[in-house]
Amino acid sequence: MYELLKGLRVVEGSAFVAAPTCGLYLAQMGAEVIRFDNIGGGPDFRRWPLAGNGASLYWEGLNKGKKSVALDLSRAEGRELAQRLATAPGDDAGLFVTNFPADGFLAYDRLRALRDDLVCVRVMGWADGSQGMDYTINAALGLPQMTGPADDERPVNHVLAAWDLLTGAYCAFALVSALLARTRGQGGREIRAPLSDIGAATMANLGFTAETLLTGHQRPRMGNDVFGAFGRDFTTRDGQKLMLLAITPRQWAKALDALGIGGQVAALEAELGVSFATDEGLRFTHRARLYPLFEAAFAAKTAAELTPAFDAGGVTWGAYQTLEAALSDTRLYKDNPLFETVRHPSGLSYPAPGAMGSIPQDQRGPVRPAPALGQHTDEVLSEVLGLPSAEIARLHDQGVVA
Amino acid sequence: MYELLKGLRVVEGSAFVAAPTCGLYLAQMGAEVIRFDNIGGGPDFRRWPLAGNGASLYWEGLNKGKKSVALDLSRAEGRELAQRLATAPGDDAGLFVTNFPADGFLAYDRLRALRDDLVCVRVMGWADGSQGMDYTINAALGLPQMTGPADDERPVNHVLAAWDLLTGAYCAFALVSALLARTRGQGGREIRAPLSDIGAATMANLGFTAETLLTGHQRPRMGNDVFGAFGRDFTTRDGQKLMLLAITPRQWAKALDALGIGGQVAALEAELGVSFATDEGLRFTHRARLYPLFEAAFAAKTAAELTPAFDAGGVTWGAYQTLEAALSDTRLYKDNPLFETVRHPSGLSYPAPGAMGSIPQDQRGPVRPAPALGQHTDEVLSEVLGLPSAEIARLHDQGVVA
Numbered sequence: 001m002y003e004l005l006k007g008l009r010v011v012e013g014s015a016f017v018a019a020p021t022c023g024l025y026l027a028q029m030g031a032e033v034i035r036f037d038n039i040g041g042g043p044d045f046r047r048w049p050l051a052g053n054g055a056s057l058y059w060e061g062l063n064k065g066k067k068s069v070a071l072d073l074s075r076a077e078g079r080e081l082a083q084r085l086a087t088a089p090g091d092d093a094g095l096f097v098t099n100f101p102a103d104g105f106l107a108y109d110r111l112r113a114l115r116d117d118l119v120c121v122r123v124m125g126w127a128d129g130s131q132g133m134d135y136t137i138n139a140a141l142g143l144p145q146m147t148g149p150a151d152d153e154r155p156v157n158h159v160l161a162a163w164d165l166l167t168g169a170y171c172a173f174a175l176v177s178a179l180l181a182r183t184r185g186q187g188g189r190e191i192r193a194p195l196s197d198i199g200a201a202t203m204a205n206l207g208f209t210a211e212t213l214l215t216g217h218q219r220p221r222m223g224n225d226v227f228g229a230f231g232r233d234f235t236t237r238d239g240q241k242l243m244l245l246a247i248t249p250r251q252w253a254k255a256l257d258a259l260g261i262g263g264q265v266a267a268l269e270a271e272l273g274v275s276f277a278t279d280e281g282l283r284f285t286h287r288a289r290l291y292p293l294f295e296a297a298f299a300a301k302t303a304a305e306l307t308p309a310f311d312a313g314g315v316t317w318g319a320y321q322t323l324e325a326a327l328s329d330t331r332l333y334k335d336n337p338l339f340e341t342v343r344h345p346s347g348l349s350y351p352a353p354g355a356m357g358s359i360p361q362d363q364r365g366p367v368r369p370a371p372a373l374g375q376h377t378d379e380v381l382s383e384v385l386g387l388p389s390a391e392i393a394r395l396h397d398q399g400v401v402a
Numbered sequence: 403m404y405e406l407l408k409g410l411r412v413v414e415g416s417a418f419v420a421a422p423t424c425g426l427y428l429a430q431m432g433a434e435v436i437r438f439d440n441i442g443g444g445p446d447f448r449r450w451p452l453a454g455n456g457a458s459l460y461w462e463g464l465n466k467g468k469k470s471v472a473l474d475l476s477r478a479e480g481r482e483l484a485q486r487l488a489t490a491p492g493d494d495a496g497l498f499v500t501n502f503p504a505d506g507f508l509a510y511d512r513l514r515a516l517r518d519d520l521v522c523v524r525v526m527g528w529a530d531g532s533q534g535m536d537y538t539i540n541a542a543l544g545l546p547q548m549t550g551p552a553d554d555e556r557p558v559n560h561v562l563a564a565w566d567l568l569t570g571a572y573c574a575f576a577l578v579s580a581l582l583a584r585t586r587g588q589g590g591r592e593i594r595a596p597l598s599d600i601g602a603a604t605m606a607n608l609g610f611t612a613e614t615l616l617t618g619h620q621r622p623r624m625g626n627d628v629f630g631a632f633g634r635d636f637t638t639r640d641g642q643k644l645m646l647l648a649i650t651p652r653q654w655a656k657a658l659d660a661l662g663i664g665g666q667v668a669a670l671e672a673e674l675g676v677s678f679a680t681d682e683g684l685r686f687t688h689r690a691r692l693y694p695l696f697e698a699a700f701a702a703k704t705a706a707e708l709t710p711a712f713d714a715g716g717v718t719w720g721a722y723q724t725l726e727a728a729l730s731d732t733r734l735y736k737d738n739p740l741f742e743t744v745r746h747p748s749g750l751s752y753p754a755p756g757a758m759g760s761i762p763q764d765q766r767g768p769v770r771p772a773p774a775l776g777q778h779t780d781e782v783l784s785e786v787l788g789l790p791s792a793e794i795a796r797l798h799d800q801g802v803v804a
Contacts, residue, residue: 043650049610130713145724149554155635169571172572189764199734219725224559231537247445281452318541320541331598358596359592
């Protein structure tokens with residue numbers, strides 16, 4: 001971990017992807033992040049993929065470097081402990097990230113009664129508080145009908161929980177921003193981050209909604225064609241699929257050079273009376289005429305012939321590869337200094353990453369694995385809430401904590 | 403905008419999605435964000451979708467609430483102005499977000515010579531500095547082969563630039579975190595955020611890489627089936643597609659109740675000797691047996707019959723709808739307080755969002771549109787760099803600024 005956020009204490013009451021990634025990013029920049037869960041684990045504690053012994057590889061990936069406290073949240077005493085944790089004193093504490101309901105026992109008004117300057121970042125599904133998850137919000141935004149081959153009408157969900165991930169990182173930004181405001185005298189606040197608003201705003205930020213308002217319909221499905229520029233997957237003589245991309249004039253020129261089709265493209269430009277170099281949109285408009293030239297050039301050579309020429313020529317391209325191939329790819333996993341092999345709660349040892357960003361001036365500290373569930377219950381009850389050991393023993397005996 | 407970051411001055415030298423969204427999130431939380439571009443616009447200035455007059459709806463979506471300075475970055479004097487802007491004095495300045503190359507005229511070491519405590523967040527493609535964009539990094543991570551119907555082997559790219567978006571939000575988090583560290587005496591630093599590392603780390607955080615190491619292969623393509631739990635799109639009697647999701651025991655129970663198939667599922671549990679309620683993974687393992695029960699229940703009713711029952715029963719579900727339908731959906735766009743109709747640089751007036759997060763305690767200020775290119779050149783040269791008007795006039799005359 002890095003130490004930018006050293007000294008901060010963040011409490012996380014969370015499940016699934018968005019709120020846990022928020023806590024993960026904070027922990028990997030040096031904050032102390034205390035996640036509380038129900039005894040036996042929250043709804044994400046057995047989420048697939050699983051290790052052979054049933055431990056969740058998902059859970060241990062998303063909770064690296066955190067402390068874990070287990071509480072019986074079905075009982076008033078357990079809920080009160082959660083409230084006290086979220087609002088415990090300290091200049092750099094009173095920072096809470098959660099996806100618990102906005103109107104439940106972790107409602108902002110209830111917590112503020114315990115700590116007036118609390119910063120609370122709340123992940124939500126729909127903004128009105130109703131249930132929504134990445135899959136259902138995504139379906140409501142039209143993306144599954146824009147995704148996939150043009151000759152297939154079935155909606156295609158994304159495999160990557162993109163809205164959850166964006167929400168988690170945005171929540172980390174919001175939490176640190178609210179802390180900065182608080183240290184400058186603005187007091188605390190709740191920031192709500194509903195997936196539905198994150199999705200709706202993002203589709204507008206990228207121009208999708210303005211386009212739909214202008215044209216009357218959403219962008220049609222077009223397979224892997226890059227909208228408004230030139231790009232697609234092409235197949236080499238040996239059946240490899242490569243993604244080629246040319247948005248800028250430079251990317252376009254380099255692609256034509258490396259493929260040796262500058263002359264054919266010039267002839268097409270003359271025929272159509274256009275210049276593809278300076279207007280990437282024209283490449284998109286006339287892509288049905290351009291594609292055959294590229295398809296033939298790719299089909300004439302093997303990937304082993306094309307790819308060194310692409311790299312030497314500064315072409316923007318990428319091979320489609322499987323994740324198992326990526327694991328041997330030195331650009332991604334193999335020897336990547338982000339990764340370190342550590343032993344995880346599942347008992348398995350495998351490479352795991354620290355902070356996603358890199359700071360050339362700073363030393364990366366060790367990658368810290370996820371805790372065992374409840375591993376830090378006693379430590380946190382003692383150090384953060386100041387409970388005496390006899391009281392902690394009572395809570396254990398009565399099954400309020402574990 | 404909100405005012406959490408009021409008083410901060412951030413300079414952005416950027417293009418495309420990741421770095422501009424970082425600046426956008428900062429601006430919408432109250433920071434002054436000054437984006438500089440080449441005279442005539444950077445490589446994203448004409449990016450589709452376009453308005454009828456050729457203005458980019460994409461550019462004006464991603465640069466809302468920023469100031470714009472236009473410089474001739476091909477000339478030494480223009481480059482020097484960019485360096486001076488990024489490093490201009492001020493306690494809450496010296497904050498720079500960019501996707502310019504790590505070893506070029508905006509390299510951290512060059513800028514640090516002008517301002518020792520500079521915070522610089524740098525979006526990159528591949529971590530080694532070579533060209534990579536969302537499309538090509540995604541292809542290298544295996545996701546396109548995991549996405550789409552199981553009966554089609556073609557790789558499916560995502561339409562949403564998920565890696566760019568995650569990187570942009572993460573950069574906003576990193577920038578504010580580094581500012582917080584600087585105000586606490588840690589000095590400045592560069593934080594690099596290569597899409598390749600963001601992608602590699604995320605696939606590990608979610609358990610995809612551990613799963614691949616354990617099984618020897620990446621997760622197979624499985625259409626819209628939710629991995630390790632129960633969920634998929636189902637078709638109603640009138641041909642509507644609805645996404646149904648059941649990860650938690652509660653979600654499962656409510657789905658069975660609303661569809662009236664509890665008895666059939668219990669019979670299947672008895673036959674198989676399993677309990678689906680307590681182990682969502684078993685629902686996935688046996689999904690080929692479960693699907694026909696759900697398909698029949700969906701096919702027996704129209705969407706108009708099913709959806710009120712789903713809502714009343716607390717089912718986690720969502721309709722697939724187009725973006726044009728979403729624009730009339732009160733949960734997303736219509737009457738959503740995030741959105742305000744403003745006039746944009748294209749000359750068009752249409753609804754655009756402010757900050758993606760909501761702060762119930764604070765007033766949302768007005769949504770500020772994107773600037774015209776170079777709209778703030780003179781103001782910024784005068785106020786930030788302190789140039790006298792005669793000098794600014796000379797720079798205009800010589801075409802160094804516009």
